Amino acid sequence: MTDRDLRDLFREAAPEHERPDPAAVDRAWRDGLRRRAGHRVVFVGAVAATVATVAGFVVLGRPSSQVAPAPTGPTSTPSTQSPATKDVEDDGPDATIGGAPVWISPHEGEDPSDLPLFSGTGLPEEIDLSADMPGVGELSRAIGVIGVVGNDGELSRVVAIGPDGSAYSLDIDGRVERVTDQGGNAMSPLSDEGLSPDGTRVFFRQERALVVYDFSARAWSEMTTPQWTAETARWLDGGIFVPTEPWGSVGTVYSIDGARSELRTLRTAEWDGGEAYGPKRSSSAGDVAQSYFLSTDSGDDRFAGVNAVVVTVEGRPRILAHDTYDLRGKMCCPVAGWLAPTVVAFQAGPQLLAWSVPHEGVRRVTELTGLSFGEESHVASWALPPR
């Protein structure tokens, strides 16, 4: 028997509900309008309260942004301001989950591109993935690698971001093929764990193999892996960890030359209030950041299944929950790394945002543009320099 038989049985077993109910539809519309209006009142109030704070930031930021140097890359102008960390008002947490403080940002209706800029990172305000750009050539290390994926799952182009924020094209033609996961679903060969922590190598997932590009050696290599299980491969101690079972925590670390080294067990997530995903990144101070889907057990229904960044400081979690529909997609917002000892960067759709932990607000760092809307998506892997 096949999937189709089970589908047929579900359809046979489905209860009949053909009775239209125009009153229910009308009531939904009226209640929806009422909630929208109520939300708008709250949101306008929040904007008014925020304007003074943002204006203060702009005044502080202007002098140094006026001395920005000439563009170093083909896509835009990196800003040179020093990372500012204390110019957003401390309003205290918005809620708590199991005693852990929760701040909410972005809020529903808040456009991340309207957030104040966190500058001084070397990254440009915008990275145009469709712009003409030079090949990786002499680039020996990248701080980010971004793959553009079409709806067919094909990785159409790969852009490497150099330490100065410039963008370079990595030619994958003939090296990286379309790949599917165990369920036959198209899967990006590049994952958010693809770039090595030192930025010198990037791996691409292939069927029964990992293909690695070494920026410093300007060379490709390939290592054979068991089928499927490399889906959740990640860098570990200079090699690449491949779990024995898909999504398992036990696996083998392969050295770069493809030789197996040793069996390892990954550490569990730092916090048990949800499902951890994406890279786990530590700051110079030892604080650990990772993204989570918050548990439906949190006790606060507002946060059930919401994406969040959780920073664990000496075992104590501090949570930044994203309260927008646009950021409710699966794995929308993996952690990218640390921009300063207390500033963690995370992806939020096409935006790279910075959260000044614990409560000094969220700002935008850079935005990925040049994607064909509805036809292309991106996967980014970051190796931000240690801070």
Place this chain on the structure above:
Amino acid sequence: MKHGGADYESFTAWATARRSALMRTATFLTGDSARAEDLVQEALTKVAQRWPRLRDQNPDAYARQILARDNISWWRRNRHEISSHVPEPARTPSIEARVERRLVLLDALGRLTERQRSVLVLRYFDDLSEADIAEALGVSTGTVKSTAHLALRRLRELAPELSDLLPLEIS
């Protein structure tokens, strides 16, 4: 009464067309037709609230996301056994065996966890891909795969009569 012009018209057209399908999914998810009504009403209200932005995107996906997540949230807040109130299919001698299979399926579904049931319903009734199920539930595709695997195994244990229908691996 003025409702909002073109937005009201387009929302009404969408909701009228989709409400029955959402009711079927919600009834599968909850095992309770009255709670399914509440779940669908809340989903329609949340879609209406965001209609100007959802209209040109994918309101179906958002509505299913609300159904699945609100159902799990509700269950977490109200941990108790729920008796199934899904209407029993009418029996005739010629379809006795098929009716029996449907009842066995409904009974077995009701004994899965909320997440396991959600994954199977979205997969086999709503025909969603693993990626779409992951988005609806707010989990990773890895979680969808492992949950589906466990759910099918559990279904096989609960309803050996259906074992010839249950794939060994989700595909």
